[in-house]
Amino acid sequence: MTVAPSTPMERLPEKPVSRSREIWQTLIANRLAVAGLxxxxxxxLMAVLAEVIAPFGINDIDIPNRLTGPSMSHWFGTDDLGxxxxxxxxxxxxxxxxxxxxxxxxxxxxxxxIGLVAGYYRGKTDSILMRLMDILFSFPAILLAIAILAxxxxxxxxxxxxxxxxxxxxxxxxxxxxxxxVSEEVYIRAARSLGARDGRIIFRHILPNVLAPxxxxxxxxLAFAILSEAxxxxxxxxxxxxxxxxxxxxxxxxxxxxxxxWMGIFPGVAILVTVMSFNFVGDGLRDALDPKQxxxxxxxxxxx
Amino acid sequence: MSDPILSVRDLRVRxxxxxxxxxxxxxxxxxxxxxxxxxxxxxxxxxxSVSVLALMRLLAEPPAAIAGSVLLHGRDLLKAxxxxxxxxxxxxxxxxxxxxxxxxxxVRTVGYQLSESMSLHLGLTADxxxxxxxxxxxxxxxxxxxxxxxxxxxxxxGGMRQRVMIAMGLSCDPxxxxxxxxxxxxxxxxxxxxxxxxxELQQRIGMAVIWITHDLGVVAGIADRVIVMYGGRFMEExxxxxxxxxxxxxxxxxxxxxLPMPGADxxxxxxxxxxxxxxxxxxxxxxxxxxxxxxxxASRCHIEVPVFEPDRARHLVACHYxxxxxx
Numbered sequence: 044m045t046v047a048p049s050t051p052m053e054r055l056p057e058k059p060v061s062r063s064r065e066i067w068q069t070l071i072a073n074r075l076a077v078a079g080l081x082x083x084x085x086x087x088l089m090a091v092l093a094e095v096i097a098p099f100g101i102n103d104i105d106i107p108n109r110l111t112g113p114s115m116s117h118w119f120g121t122d123d124l125g126x127x128x129x130x131x132x133x134x135x136x137x138x139x140x141x142x143x144x145x146x147x148x149x150x151x152x153x154x155x156x157i158g159l160v161a162g163y164y165r166g167k168t169d170s171i172l173m174r175l176m177d178i179l180f181s182f183p184a185i186l187l188a189i190a191i192l193a194x195x196x197x198x199x200x201x202x203x204x205x206x207x208x209x210x211x212x213x214x215x216x217x218x219x220x221x222x223x224x225v226s227e228e229v230y231i232r233a234a235r236s237l238g239a240r241d242g243r244i245i246f247r248h249i250l251p252n253v254l255a256p257x258x259x260x261x262x263x264x265l266a267f268a269i270l271s272e273a274x275x276x277x278x279x280x281x282x283x284x285x286x287x288x289x290x291x292x293x294x295x296x297x298x299x300x301x302x303x304x305w306m307g308i309f310p311g312v313a314i315l316v317t318v319m320s321f322n323f324v325g326d327g328l329r330d331a332l333d334p335k336q337x338x339x340x341x342x343x344x345x346x347x
Numbered sequence: 348m349s350d351p352i353l354s355v356r357d358l359r360v361r362x363x364x365x366x367x368x369x370x371x372x373x374x375x376x377x378x379x380x381x382x383x384x385x386x387x388x389x390x391x392x393x394x395x396s397v398s399v400l401a402l403m404r405l406l407a408e409p410p411a412a413i414a415g416s417v418l419l420h421g422r423d424l425l426k427a428x429x430x431x432x433x434x435x436x437x438x439x440x441x442x443x444x445x446x447x448x449x450x451x452x453x454v455r456t457v458g459y460q461l462s463e464s465m466s467l468h469l470g471l472t473a474d475x476x477x478x479x480x481x482x483x484x485x486x487x488x489x490x491x492x493x494x495x496x497x498x499x500x501x502x503x504x505g506g507m508r509q510r511v512m513i514a515m516g517l518s519c520d521p522x523x524x525x526x527x528x529x530x531x532x533x534x535x536x537x538x539x540x541x542x543x544x545x546x547e548l549q550q551r552i553g554m555a556v557i558w559i560t561h562d563l564g565v566v567a568g569i570a571d572r573v574i575v576m577y578g579g580r581f582m583e584e585x586x587x588x589x590x591x592x593x594x595x596x597x598x599x600x601x602x603x604x605x606l607p608m609p610g611a612d613x614x615x616x617x618x619x620x621x622x623x624x625x626x627x628x629x630x631x632x633x634x635x636x637x638x639x640x641x642x643x644x645a646s647r648c649h650i651e652v653p654v655f656e657p658d659r660a661r662h663l664v665a666c667h668y669x670x671x672x673x674x
Contacts, residue, residue, distance in 0.1 A: 229449040235405055236444075237437035237464035237515065251454040 069331035076327025079320040086317060090137040099127035101134045102285050110303045120305035122295065128305060131287035132313050138288050139317065142203050142272040142281070143265045149207025150264065154214025155257060159245050161215065162222025173219065176212035184209045184267075185274055192280045202281040206271045210264050217260050221253035228252075255332035259325055266321035273314050289314050350421075351378035352522050352555055353402075353440075358415035360394070360401045360579075362627075369627040372398045373579040373635075374415070379523060384549065384556040386570035386587075388563060388602070392624050394579040395559045396445075399525050403440055404432050419523075437464040441516035445528040447508035451500035457484070457511050458496035461518060468519045483514040488544060506537035510544065517548060524549075525557045530565060542569050563606055567591060575599045578625045578635025581655065585662040595664040598636045634667070642668050 070076055089096060099117075105125030113120045119128035157176065161169040179187065191205035225231065226249065234248050275281040276290030284291065289310040296307025360372035372394040379385050389395045400406050402417040402424060417424040419439060424432065436442075444450040452460060461483060462476035471479065477496070484492030487510040500508055509529060516524050526545065530538040546569045549556055560566060566573055566587065573590045575583045575598065583596040594600040604618035622639035625631055631638055637648040647667045655663040 229444050229446060230452040232405060233442070233444055233450045233512070233515075234452070234463070235436065236403060236442040238433045238435070238467050239437075239463065240433055248452050248455070252452070 066331045070327050073327040073330060075323040076331075079323030079327065082316060082320040083324060086136060086320070087140065089133060090140050093134050093137050097127075097130035097133045099130040101131050101287055102126065103130075110299060110306075112303070113305055119309045120303060122292075122303070122306050123299055128292070128309050131292060132289070132309050135282075135287040135289050135292065135310065136313065136317075138199065138282055138286070139269050139272055139314075142199065142206065143269040146203045146206035146268045146272070147210060147261055147264045149203065150210035150214050150268075151257070151261060153207075154211040155218050155250075157211070158215040158218025158220075159222055159250065159253075162219035163226055163241070163245050163249065165223075169219070173215070176215045179208065180212040180216075185271060188271060188275060189278070189280060192275065197280040197283065199282050202272060202275050205275070206268050209271070210268060213264065214257065214260060217256050218253060221256055222249055225249050225252045259329040259332060262321055262325035262328055266318040266325065269321070270314065270318055351380050352420065353379040354416075354418040355379075355398075355402060356416045356418070358398060358401060358417065359413070360397050360406070361412045363410045363412070364628065367628045370630050371579050371627050372401065373630070375576070375579075375581050377574060377581070377584070379555050379557065381522070381555055382549070382553050384546075384558060384569055384571045386558045386560060386566040386573045387576055388560055388566055388573060389576035390561055390624060392627070393576045394627075395576050396527050398576075399442070399527060399557060399559060403436060403442060403525065405436075405442075434468070437521070438468040438519045439521055440523050440525065441519070441521035442525045442527065443509070443512045443516050443529045446532040447505055447512055447529075448532065450512055451508055453500055456497050456499055457503070461496070461511065461515055464515065465518050479518070480514075483518055484511070486517075486548070487511070487514045488540075489514075505533055506540060509533060509537075509541055513541070513545065513548070517552065517554075520552065521554055523555045523557065525559070527559045528561065529558075531560070531562070538565065539568075545569065563602055575602070578630065579627065580635055580652075581663075581665060582636065583662075583664045583666075584655070585664075589662050593662075593670075595662065595669040596636075596666050597640050597642050597668075597670060600670055634665075642670075644668075 103126060105121065107125065108117070108121055109123055109125040111117060111121045111125075117127050117129065119132060122128055122131070157172050161172040182190070188202075188205040188209050191208060192201055195201040195204065231244060231248060234244050239248070272281055272288070273290035273293070276288040277294045279291075279294070282288035282291055292310035293307050293314075296303070296305075296310065299306050355378075356376045357374045358372055358376070359370075359374050362369040362371060375394075375398060377385065387395045387398070397406070397411075401411070401413045404413075404424060404427075406413065413425060415425065419435065424435065427435065451457075458477060458480050461480040462471075462473070465471045465476045465479060466473070469476075481492045481496055484495055489495050489507055489510055495503070495507075500511075503511065512529070516526075524545075529545075530541050533541060542565060545556065545558075556569075558566070558570060570587045573583075573585060573587050574581050575590075575596065577598050583590065583594065583599045585595075590599065591603065594603055598620070601618065601620040605620065607617060620639055625635050625638070631649065633647070633649040633651055634640070634643065634653050637643040640648065643649065651667070653665045653667050655665050
């Protein structure tokens with residue numbers, strides 16, 4: 044019995060549907076995610092053009108006009124030294140986004156390789172690396188960041204390192220979990236059966252398959268990193284005066300909350316909007332990348 | 348006869364498990380000659396897949412412990428360094444896996460995966476690897492290979508994916524192709540196409556094939572020699588025609604009896620073998636098949652492990668009471 048190699052039994056060539064396009068379509072079907080994306084795009088634009096947009100200099104002191112409420116000339120009012128709150132909020136967006144991105148980049152750069160190595164090699168390597176991560180993870184995030192800053196000294200650069208270090212174990216854990224699942228796949232064994240070395244298998248075959256959860260975690264972590272930066276600056280450990288940061292402005296506004304609530308409200312709103320936007324985008328991405336996994340809220344609602 | 352390409356001697360594989368040591372492969376030996384197709388047949392858990400994974404050194408050690416020797420062109424693979432092993436895999440020994448749905452990386456294109464081993468072993472540039480990848484796809488019967496090469500596995504049917512796997516296996520002209528149940532996950536029509544394809548390519552390229560399967564029907568079409576495996580041991584080894592015409596081992600006889608024979612006037616009731624395969628953690632002391640064998644006796648079969656009688660060179664059987672004594 045001889046059957047010709049190509050037969051009509053095989054499926055006809057179909058139109059290739061790109062996976063990235065499918066993901067994009069799912070994402071933009073989600074209204075909250077789209078809103079988040081738009082706000083984030085505006086925020087980034089604002090941060091980049093901060094100096095051009097800001098109507099006043101961040102340290103233009105105008106004592107006669109101190110603690111004036113929102114008006115046509117000062118949309119967000121002025122603070123206790125007569126500085127324009129709007130300008131300070133705009134300039135501070137730069138710091139917040141910068142700290143968020145660099146800190147999360149730091150966490151990614153360390154956490155993902157640690158997770159890849161631990162999940163792929165298992166055994167002792169895994170135990171040692173993950174126990175180290177567990178130690179970092181066992182401290183409340185902000186407390187650990189404060190401890191690190193107490194050692195390194197306050198300042199924006201050290202704040203980035205501290206926040207990055209605090210978020211490293213999250214990425215290590217998420218990566219490791221997915222790597223363990225993917226490592227068991229036949230195609231990994233098949234790659235090995237072709238003579239591929241470990242490094243190649245880890246970075247070219249496993250990493251692309253575990254990217255989805257890492258991407259989602261990155262967006263969500265950006266939100267938390269910005270929140271952490273605000274908290275550290277609030278405590279005076281992050282951005283040092285006279286440079287503005289949302290957390291700092293919130294702390295300063297606290298003293299004048301009765302007379303000049305706008306001093307605290309506007310930076311607070313800025314934090315809220317930024318963090319929520321990242322969260323919405325993160326949720327949308329998770330739904331788009333992994334339709335099987337329900338959002339935390341959904342699954343909680345079902346289990347209760 | 349020329350020297351064998353691959354010579355396996357007393358290969359043993361054990362796994363440390365929570366319940367104790369599982370003896371999965373218990374001392375198997377065979378030779379494979381150039382251009383030959385050897386089929387290893389056995390039911391699930393007989394150790395057939397593990398035995399080939401062990402010789403490719405694809406089992407994690409521990410929990411696996413491998414003993415014996417595997418000589419490829421006279422070199423013992425079980426003593427080779429990891430580095431040497433990597434240069435053997437894909438180049439000298441290639442493998443096709445059971446389920447084509449899971450043996451291709453879903454996030455890489457067909458072309459990427461096909462070119463990979465060629466750039467690893469043959470040092471081809473991206474351009475020439477791509478050209479050869481298209482040739483290979485054409486050779487395994489994939490229509491419009493220049494389009495298919497940029498597609499992802501999910502865009503191909505099961506049969507096509509297995510063809511891609513075969514193309515990957517053949518990409519570096521291996522001496523030995525190990526096919527681990529390559530047709531099990533496919534429907535019957537596609538099965539026949541794949542077996543014919545491998546047989547045809549083997550003739551063209553001249554490699555040796557180890558074909559692992561549980562399906563004696565598939566074996567009949569392609570194998571030169573058949574080894575029947577049970578409980579981690581070889582039960583019977585013979586040329587394919589000898590084995591079908593005159594099975595000597597009660598287990599082989601039972602397997603053949605359980606095959607439906609198309610064309611018979613009134614289908615007889617299929618024979619089944621009572622019982623279950625032995626637990627690898629608690630192997631019976633004698634013949635592994637003894638507990639299920641109608642011919643076994645307590646004095647010998649349950650105590651003494653039967654072995655191949657080496658003088659009956661062409662038809663080997665590991666049984667104290669073989670069914671036929673025509674060698």
